[in-house]
Amino acid sequence: MDGMKKAIVIYDSKFGNTEKIARALRQGMKKQGIKVDCVKVDGVDVNKLVEYDFLAIGGPTHRRSVSESMKFFLGKLSSVDLKGKKVFAFDTKRRHWLAGSAAKSIEKELRRMDLKIIKRYSSAIIFEEEKGERRESETKEEWKERWRRSARLQEGMEEMFEQIGVEIAKSIR
Template identity: 40%
Template structure:
């Protein structure tokens, strides 16, 4: 809503690499078909009322059962740094698991200092580190690692 989640998404995408095989998209511009033949799907959302936005919920609800079977996936959110924040990411992760995704990094929250942001200090570095954690869970399943 205010650009903070987008900023985190951009940093995660940049941390994963460059090139045409990485696509960063707003949820209302993608269709369930866009999610086929993916190696990795990362879904992020601001936390609204302790969960994902209505748009993210609608997207997750629109996926046919097992459409994402075997796809690597991970979820993040932005939220207040508070015990009462709730976590959109954990709910997204649960939905991705239900779709048959294999979760490659634990759901993570990035903190904002006010409803409209900005992100707290260090959160973008945390996003880069999380992207690295995802890369470290590579190479893709069907590729044999070095020396094997």
């Protein structure tokens, strides 16, 4: 066997939606016989990433860009030499013209590190429930947090990312 290809899906997630997308991506790749690890950003040892053939990196969109943990991770990532490694960026975000995209920022960073983007970044769309009325017991911040916590993936997003996983696996095999 000429060494089975190894991939890793690195994700950040506050409310669990991006984690679901990361797992769907992994599932698609696994179906194609690729060995895939799936790890949250905080648990990644960047010095061990050289052993992978492919890295998928994704997180929630926060303030039109990456989350704090993702920002910290990307900083560490740029300190190791992974030049030429195959990568793909993804995120979760709202469907709104001003929403911004974490994946776009991640992809830009990856390109700056001379990594090989094998597929343009993709976004999974989330929606939050109507904010409704603020409860008397809530502060404005708590109200906003309750609304944000209601984030759910739009229907079909996990299936879409499983399919992306299948496609990626075919292209790195």
